[in-house]
Amino acid sequence: MSAKRPGAEAVAEKGWLRAHRWLLLRRLTQLGILALFLLGPLAGIWIVKGNLNYSYTLDFLPLTDPLVALQSALAGHLPETLGALGVAIVVVFYLLVGGRVYCSWVCPVNMVTDAAGWLRGRLGIKGSAHIARATRYWMLGMVLLGSALSGVVLWELINPISMLHRGLIFGIGAAWTVVLAVFLFDLFVMSRGWCGHLCPVGAFYSLLGRWSPLRVAAPARQACNDCMDCFEVCPEPQVIRPALKGEAQGLGPVILAANCTNCGRCIDVCSKDVFTFSLRFNNPVSTVPPAPHGADRSASI
Amino acid sequence: MKASTPKSNAARRQFIFDSARMACGVGLLGLGLGLYAKQSKALPALALRPPGALPEDDFLGACIRCGLCVRDCPYDTLSLAKPETPVATGTPYFTARQIPCEMCEDIPCVKACPTGALDHGLTDINLAKMGVAVLIDHETCLNFLGLRCDVCYRVCPVIDKAITLDIQSNQRTGRHAMFLPTVHSEHCTGCGKCEQACVLQEAAIRVLPPALAKGELGSHYRIGWDEQKKAGGSLMDESKMLDLPDRMPEGSKLPGHYDPASGMTAPARDLPANEALAIPSLPPGLGGKP
Numbered sequence: 001m002s003a004k005r006p007g008a009e010a011v012a013e014k015g016w017l018r019a020h021r022w023l024l025l026r027r028l029t030q031l032g033i034l035a036l037f038l039l040g041p042l043a044g045i046w047i048v049k050g051n052l053n054y055s056y057t058l059d060f061l062p063l064t065d066p067l068v069a070l071q072s073a074l075a076g077h078l079p080e081t082l083g084a085l086g087v088a089i090v091v092v093f094y095l096l097v098g099g100r101v102y103c104s105w106v107c108p109v110n111m112v113t114d115a116a117g118w119l120r121g122r123l124g125i126k127g128s129a130h131i132a133r134a135t136r137y138w139m140l141g142m143v144l145l146g147s148a149l150s151g152v153v154l155w156e157l158i159n160p161i162s163m164l165h166r167g168l169i170f171g172i173g174a175a176w177t178v179v180l181a182v183f184l185f186d187l188f189v190m191s192r193g194w195c196g197h198l199c200p201v202g203a204f205y206s207l208l209g210r211w212s213p214l215r216v217a218a219p220a221r222q223a224c225n226d227c228m229d230c231f232e233v234c235p236e237p238q239v240i241r242p243a244l245k246g247e248a249q250g251l252g253p254v255i256l257a258a259n260c261t262n263c264g265r266c267i268d269v270c271s272k273d274v275f276t277f278s279l280r281f282n283n284p285v286s287t288v289p290p291a292p293h294g295a296d297r298s299a300s301i
Numbered sequence: 302m303k304a305s306t307p308k309s310n311a312a313r314r315q316f317i318f319d320s321a322r323m324a325c326g327v328g329l330l331g332l333g334l335g336l337y338a339k340q341s342k343a344l345p346a347l348a349l350r351p352p353g354a355l356p357e358d359d360f361l362g363a364c365i366r367c368g369l370c371v372r373d374c375p376y377d378t379l380s381l382a383k384p385e386t387p388v389a390t391g392t393p394y395f396t397a398r399q400i401p402c403e404m405c406e407d408i409p410c411v412k413a414c415p416t417g418a419l420d421h422g423l424t425d426i427n428l429a430k431m432g433v434a435v436l437i438d439h440e441t442c443l444n445f446l447g448l449r450c451d452v453c454y455r456v457c458p459v460i461d462k463a464i465t466l467d468i469q470s471n472q473r474t475g476r477h478a479m480f481l482p483t484v485h486s487e488h489c490t491g492c493g494k495c496e497q498a499c500v501l502q503e504a505a506i507r508v509l510p511p512a513l514a515k516g517e518l519g520s521h522y523r524i525g526w527d528e529q530k531k532a533g534g535s536l537m538d539e540s541k542m543l544d545l546p547d548r549m550p551e552g553s554k555l556p557g558h559y560d561p562a563s564g565m566t567a568p569a570r571d572l573p574a575n576e577a578l579a580i581p582s583l584p585p586g587l588g589g590k591p
Binding site for chain 2: 040046049050051053054055056064065068069072075076077078079080082083086109132134135138139141142143144145147149150151152153154155156157158162166167169170171172173174175177178266
């Protein structure tokens with residue numbers, strides 16, 4: 001291998017486990033949620049019924065996907081009490097923890113596109129089609145307008161997320177072809193293409209979490225040695241720059257961009273422990289430590 | 302135009318081009334998706350929606366494809382459409398010939414629905430309208446062949462209301478009766494038990510969407526004998542009615558035959574109109590509902 005793998009330095013300095021802590025937690029969460037859904041149909045243990053569009057946990061907790069509910073509302077139909085309650089719970093949750101936490105901690109397609117991104121790096125595939133990252137908001141607008149015009153919950157006709165998730169739980173049929181298409185698209189056509197550029201669900205959740213308090217921050221940005229590993233692993237690398245390099249422009253260390261997925265991978269791969277989970281209010285303009293030995297190094301959530 | 306600097310002009314042009322590119326690209330995708338949505342509204346005739354489902358147009362806007370109705374169906378009747386199924390992806394349906402609806406009294410599928418896709422106002426399963434059974438093939442139905450199969454009639458959960466056996470004489474043998482399964486749409490819920498139970502290789506009775514199964518009288522249409530009954534008598538002045546004598550074999554009389562011009566049916570005049578119209582061509586005991 002000619003180029004060093006991103007994160008190698010962190011592994012060397014912090015040990016493998018600490019250099020993969022958030023990644024492992026995230027995979028555990030993603031698989032755990034999937035397992036909860038699968039426990040019913042596979043083992044007959046009904047903790048959660050339904051799928052990511054709407055689920056009912058222990059005959060007590062309703063959770064509704066707000067984007068699906070919104071499309072349905074634009075098509076002229078409002079949910080029943082439980083469905084509406086589910087929307088409220090989910091909206092409040094992501095308002096607090098950050099909308100795109102859905103993308104990196106819940107969505108099953110994330111594992112598919114992360115795998116494509118990882119393989120892209122391993123195979124050294126360099127070329128990538130260029131589409132603006134803002135395309136997803138146009139997609140979102142199209143989906144909402146289209147739902148209103150067609151009277152159909154439009155995105156659900158082809159949404160790879162629900163196709164995969166519903167497919168795993170209720171029988172996949174030909175839905176695997178759609179998932180494979182997303183994987184190959186990310187692998188060969190466009191780096192981080194689906195989740196980072198096109199998916200209207202991610203776009204919706206990014207707007208939902210626009211003002212969320214829970215954020216990744218770079219309070220120890222003075223320690224940054226410009227190894228670029230965080231930019232390498234980040235699915236939305238454009239969000240890092242203002243926080244990491246914005247000292248001169250008077251920007252605070254908190255990553256405020258709505259498209260940060262709070263995946264925490266930058267925290268893992270930084271050998272200097274520059275990043276940490278933090279709150280958006282905790283955003284002083286200057287992070288130059290007052291004393292020679294900064295106190296932020298050991299910060300964690 | 303004159304006031305702007307070349308630089309901001311270029312930036313504006315770029316912005317407009319970028320926006321146009323997005324709008325056109327995404328619009329193209331949206332157009333395809335919209336056409337696909339239109340196609341998806343064409344539910345195949347043999348795919349039935351759960352009880353209480355809104356009309357297909359509304360259903361696809363209200364159903365959020367969660368599968369809770371599928372989970373709460375105790376008989377595994379319902380399934381969610383896969384992408385290759387000709388039913389909108391992720392929406393619930395059932396195929397009567399495979400597993401029909403068992404018409405649970407508490408209708409758990411409707412209760413589980415988090416949206417109004419399955420109408421929560423449906424609390425009596427007998428009022429469900431998943432479809433209407435139609436005895437679609439009179440040539441292969443065993444009862445039409447003069448045999449006593451009766452299976453569709455026997456399994457009907459609304460027996461003697463939704464399906465009755467209408468007796469007719471068997472013209473082929475000349476001495477037997479035929480018991481013709483007859484669906485009465487006002488009582489049929491479309492559960493599909495009859496279609497599933499039909500003993501033929503291909504069912505002769507099938508549940509179809511009501512719009513396919515039912516004819517409809519024009520809204521202007523009035524049924525004469527109903528109107529006559531409502532009015533308590535003929536709606537027109539019969540004394541002014543011009544009636545031509547019906548040609549009949551010499552000297553024959555049809556009791557009850559309404560033919561004022563022949564002067565042979567006077568006693569029938571005081572019978573109710575519908576009875577006067579009935580031509581007693583069948584032997585007594587046949588022709589009515591059992």
